[in-house]
Amino acid sequence: MVSAERLAMPKPAKFTGMFRPNTGQQLRLGARSVYILPTGFGVLWLLAVALLQVVGIQLQSNGALMMSFLLLGLFLLAMHLTAFNLQGLEMSCSAPPPGFADAPLTYPVVVRSRCHRDQLRIAFIQGASVRENTTVGVTDQEIQPGQSLLSIPWQPQQRGLQRPGRLRISSSAPLGLFRCWSLWEPPMAQLVYPARCEGPVAESCSDAQGNQANLNAPQSAVGHDDWVDLRPHRAEEGVSRLYWKSLARGRGAHAKVFAGAQPSELLLGLQPGLPKEQALNHLSARIWALSATAHSYGLILVATTIAPGSGSRHRDQCLMALALLP
């Protein structure tokens, strides 16, 4: 019997506040963690039962009575079958891959089932309602026996380590008379990069000496083919550009300033004068665009600096720094 299932108001989606979500790394759906209520169609079905009862009584017809009892029997049966469709299902988190705040993310959930399950609808509830009518299609899927990995779409609201909120897993199979559901808050957070949004970013080139050249300086002007000038050497610049002759001549340490055709290494930063989030979005877009080319780039944030580099690991590191900027 399903007596342990808590019954409450008939509009589950609107009254999500009343239903306590399950928490924990892993969830095994049992009689105590699923809710079940008849759908609107189920109520209509009961009306049909009543109608056929009246016809059967009025005409003293066993045929109509039998039909109404059949519908009633199916109703009773469907209640349990719908609950069974959920019960015994095990869900657990797996490490979620990072993603951008502007695109729908997928959150991986590992589902284990001993038996075949009919169409299950698995979606995150955001705000007050299930995202059923958005473009991120909520589809019903059947679960095969064994273990399977589901990717559940959700739309993050902001950057950072975000938890997608409540997962609602529901089913109305086999007849659509009942909707059985359960809520789960997966504890594992997903890393969300700032949304990508084209716009100005603070750029600086690190010149041969590691100097931050003037913003908007011609990018190809500073290289290391031939040195054109000298400037005082700083300890952190290392020895590769030290002008040994001047040091030997006792004129102090100078560093060579090179000029050449090679692109300089770009350092990106927050555009001053813009709100922080917007500036982060611009940076995110720029990094995404640069990572598609062979350019190397670095990042200077408030307290962090990431030396120029390229490749996907470097990109992810930069994006993570953006995401986690307090």
Add this chain to the structure above:
Amino acid sequence: MSGHQRLQWLALGLLATLLPAIDTGMPLSWGAICLMALTALKLREARSRSELRRSSLLLLVITGVMAALLPGLGPSLIQLLTTLLALSSLLALELGGALQVRTLLGRSLRLLAAALPLVLVLFLLVPRVGPIWTVPMGQTARTGLSDRLDTGSIADLVAVDTPAARISFANEQPPPPEARYWRVLTLHSFDGQRWERLPGEDRFDALARSAAGAANQQGTGAREQFWLAEPTLLPVLPWSGQGQPLDPDLRISPDGVLLNNRPPIERRAYGFTDLSAPATWKRQPPRDAALEFPVGLNPRLQALGREWKDTLAPADRVAAAQRWYLSQPFRYTTKPGLLPGPHPVDAFLFDTRTGFCEHFASGFTALMRAAGVPARIVLGYQGGDWVPQVGGGGYLDVRQSDAHAWSEVWLADQGWVMVDPTAWVSPLRITAGQPVSAGQTPRQFSPLGWTLLQWRGIDLRWTGWVMGFNRQDQLALIERLLGKRHEWIGVVLVASLALCLALVLPLMRWTQRRRDADGLRRELDRCLERLHGLGLDPLPGEDLGHFCRRAGQQRPDLDGVLDELARTYLRQRFGPAQPQEERQASSQRLRRLRQQLSRAPAAAPNPQA
């Protein structure tokens, strides 16, 4: 058009095939027709899931209404099929439309089977109530006995070979042919030519008010005789004249007529008990009308009657009439033609002497009244074919062509006595059940006819045990279950439902799990069994791939089959999860391989031979 929509159209089409059979005199039949039109419109328009759901619920409701209108076995089977299709379409909506029709039908069949115990418990134990209000019912033209005996009225009916009633007996023994008289009506009013019922005679409600004594005690014993009568024109039903009806909507009038309180346009199923008890209506003294005789219209008959009245005792007057009938050259025919002249009964008895049961009964009854013996005409059926059923037992098949008229006379010491003058003139008509002189050929045996009769027998049982289960049967059942503690029925009902669920649900889960996990494994086991028959057995610890390779070396002729077997099974079992169709396809492939293995010879063919 999507699959579930096609299923619903099919169900609607099946229901439409039942339409010609429904009786438009019932207001409900128009309701059913309107519902069907509505469903068709809805199906045409339906796009969304909830609309399609609702249209399949509408289909189920129509099926229920149809079950009320057409309770026969044939329509019931069609209704069952419709239910199956409507459920399949609901399943298809819920489970995604990609499933095969066969899978869907299988699932809905399992669902129906699982619901069956619940239906049975509800059907047997949910307390029955009587109709909430009475609906006036329309009349439609239908063949059957009318409430008057006019020249030719029965002769017309004899030409109609449609079913009138079916009778089954608890002891499976039909009465002998000469005792198969099924009375429907008594006619008292005589105008010199035509017999009619008395106006206002035997109304059901009048009987209920006067509570006509012992004649209408409700029977409570076991059912000894079961009747299934086709719709009639009149609110009266055929019966044997013996026993007590088990149905509260049936009463026996003082004239021995079975009055029906339900609309006559329904097919009526009813049972009798206490068949051996003496019938009380036989002792009810005659009405004044039983001696009414219009003087002067049939002078010769009147003279003959007066002669007997003056010379003989009442019982001897009946014997005298029999002797007189036998002495005259009467001839039996269903086409007697019109009786000439102003004295029609005289003309028959003394001039043409050619007639049919209605003429014989009319002449005899008039003669008895002229002779001072209270007499009346009884209309009903005589005969019926005994149809042995394949599974044992049988039923008596009474048709409209068995319509008959006979007489009853009141003898003070015996009560009402049945007299059938037709039997004197044409004994064969009574014993053979054939209007032989009518020029009809006796019913021939034909496979189609035989199948039809068998089918009608199964239909009778279906109606008798399922459709005929009524409040009285239910009370008897509850009495047997609970004795006098009727108030416990609610508890018993809920407990039985819970028990059914507790049995059915684990069974469903178990079969589902078996089907899920082991459809493939079962096929593999069958294949291995077959290989064992060929002398090929896996070694302990040997895996399938290795075994198949080794077996393929032993039997090079089977190498291809074995290789495919191993690949199919291993891919399905250990490959990435695949949709249900794919798994079924793999099972089918294994089945095909097993068939190939079965065809393989027991020993490898010798390539040198």
